[in-house]
Amino acid sequence: MICENIILGAGxxxxxxxxxxxxxxxxxxxxxxxxHGSGSSNMDEKVMKLTPFRDLAEGLAARGVASVRYDKRxxxxxxxxxxxxxxxxxxEQETIEDAILAAELLRQDARIDSGRICIIGxxxxxxxxxxxxxxxxxxxxxxxxxGSPRPIEVILREQTAEMLECMPAFVRKMSQKKVDRLLAxxxxxxxxxxxxxxxxxxxxxxxxxxxxxxxxxxxxxxxxKTAKPMLILQGEADFQxxxxxxxxxxxxxxxxxxxxxxxxxxxxxxxxxxxxGMNIANAKKEYSKERHIPAEVLDDxxxxxxxxxx
Numbered sequence: 001m002i003c004e005n006i007i008l009g010a011g012x013x014x015x016x017x018x019x020x021x022x023x024x025x026x027x028x029x030x031x032x033x034x035x036h037g038s039g040s041s042n043m044d045e046k047v048m049k050l051t052p053f054r055d056l057a058e059g060l061a062a063r064g065v066a067s068v069r070y071d072k073r074x075x076x077x078x079x080x081x082x083x084x085x086x087x088x089x090x091x092e093q094e095t096i097e098d099a100i101l102a103a104e105l106l107r108q109d110a111r112i113d114s115g116r117i118c119i120i121g122x123x124x125x126x127x128x129x130x131x132x133x134x135x136x137x138x139x140x141x142x143x144x145x146x147g148s149p150r151p152i153e154v155i156l157r158e159q160t161a162e163m164l165e166c167m168p169a170f171v172r173k174m175s176q177k178k179v180d181r182l183l184a185x186x187x188x189x190x191x192x193x194x195x196x197x198x199x200x201x202x203x204x205x206x207x208x209x210x211x212x213x214x215x216x217x218x219x220x221x222x223x224x225k226t227a228k229p230m231l232i233l234q235g236e237a238d239f240q241x242x243x244x245x246x247x248x249x250x251x252x253x254x255x256x257x258x259x260x261x262x263x264x265x266x267x268x269x270x271x272x273x274x275x276x277g278m279n280i281a282n283a284k285k286e287y288s289k290e291r292h293i294p295a296e297v298l299d300d301x302x303x304x305x306x307x308x309x310x
Contacts, residue, residue, distance in 0.1 A: 001061040008070045009101050014077045016098060018043055018070030021057040022111060030116035030305050031066035032056075032143070033102040035095065035132065037123025038152070040075040045122065048287040052271045055293040056120065056301075063302035066112055067120075068102045082205030088198045089206050090213045095128055100136040116140050118305060121147060123241060123270065130222030141229040141308055143301060146238055146270050148246035149219040149253055153186045153211050159240060159280060166281035190215065220253055229259040229308045231301065235268030237275035239283075259308070263300055272297050 002022040009015050023029055034053045036045050044051040057067045074081060074094050081089050099119065107114045118141040121129035126147020133139050148155060160179055164172050185202055189212055192200065197209035232254075234247035241247075243264060254260045269275040269286060272293045278286035 001058065006068070006070070006105065008068075008098060008105060014073050014080070014098075016070045016073060016076050018068060018102075019057065020066065020068050020105075020109070021061045022066045023061045023064050025064065025111075028111060028113035029064060029066050030118070030140075031068070031106045031112045032060065032118045032120045032305070033099055033106065033137070033139075034067055034069040035099045035119060035121040035125030035129065036072045037125055037146075040078055041072045042075055043069045043071050045069075047271060048284065049290040050271045050273060050287050052122065052273070052293060055273075056298070059293060059295075059298035060302055063298060065302050065305055066106070068106055070098065070102060073098055078205070088209050090210055091124075091128055092213070095125065096132050096135060099125075099128075099132045103137050103139065116305070118143055120145060120301070123147065124152065127152065127219050130219055130226055131217055133226065133228065134222050139228065141231070141305070142226070143231045143233070143304070144250070145233045145272060146235060146241045146246075147219075147232070147250075148241050149223060149249050150246060151215045151218065153189065153215065155241070155246075157183055157186070158245075162239070163280050166279050186211065223253055227259075229261075230254070230257070231261045231263070231304045231308075233263045233272070233297065233300070234265070235270060235272055235275075236264055236266045237268055237277075238270040239278075239280045239286075240270045261304060263297075265294075265297065268294070268297070 004020045006018045006020050007015050008018045034056060045053040053069045057069055060067055103117055106112045106117050117139055119129050119132060119137055119139045120143040122145045126144035129142050129144055133142060185208055189208060197212040198207050200208040202208055232250050234243050236243050251262055267274055273291035276286050
């Protein structure tokens with residue numbers, strides 16, 4: 001395995017540190033771009049003791065597949081993004097532009113087979129993967145890990161309601177009003193003008209325009225328009241994105257596609273490692289013990305790339 005430090009977007013306002021991981025090989029190899037979920041994440045997509053993107057990069061390299069991973073823009077340049085009042089933070093700025101740059105970086109490398117570059121989007125990265133492909137990524141195939149075709153604000157409402165349900169009654173009572181005020185920001189979201197949405201704060205430098213702009217580019221529209229092969233993976237024990245809602249909706253939307261493969265893994269959580277059996281209110285405990293993505297998942301991804309991207 002070869003690991004090379006890179007700078008993604010060198011010379012731009014938002015250069016990002018990253019790593020190109022290559023298998024030991026004499027010929028051009030297939031490759032993947034790893035795209036983060038929501039929030040600020042480093043190149044390993046580190047969540048406490050878990051490092052799913054490092055697991056994927058190293059595990060796929062051992063199976064003949066290269067990868068590029070990089071710090072998310074909001075991780076590396078969060079304050080700069082917040083202070084730039086001329087451009088509200090959107091998924092285009094935070095995620096899509098850099099994923100397209102990463103695909104271009106791979107295409108310019110003679111060690112990479114430019115016709116076999118795929119995207120692996122995790123969580124919100126999975127939600128955005130079809131859009132990234134359509135807006136310039138132009139990948140050979142799409143691999144969605146714990147993504148969802150549903151609007152993100154719908155998922156946030158459900159996650160919040162479930163978290164409250166898991167709390168002791170007195171804590172839930174104290175938290176309810178604060179949560180209600182936060183979620184009320186989504187009411188009438190698509191009736192707002194762009195300027196109204198940009199003026200309405202959500203938190204962390206994000207305005208309601210972040211959600212409005214994303215919601216006006218729904219994942220099902222991109223899924224309906226693409227004929228690209230897809231691999232859709234889900235952990236059955238995921239309490240953030242649900243197998244019986246999100247994964248099932250992918251199955252329903254793409255039921256007639258013979259080039260879409262679905263994999264559901266019993267006992268794996270949102271980061272595709274074995275669950276500790278926690279619920280959403282105990283997420284910190286769920287992610288506090290070091291574990292790694294099992295060989296089965298890595299074998300499935302690498303095998304799918306070999307079979308579908310010849």
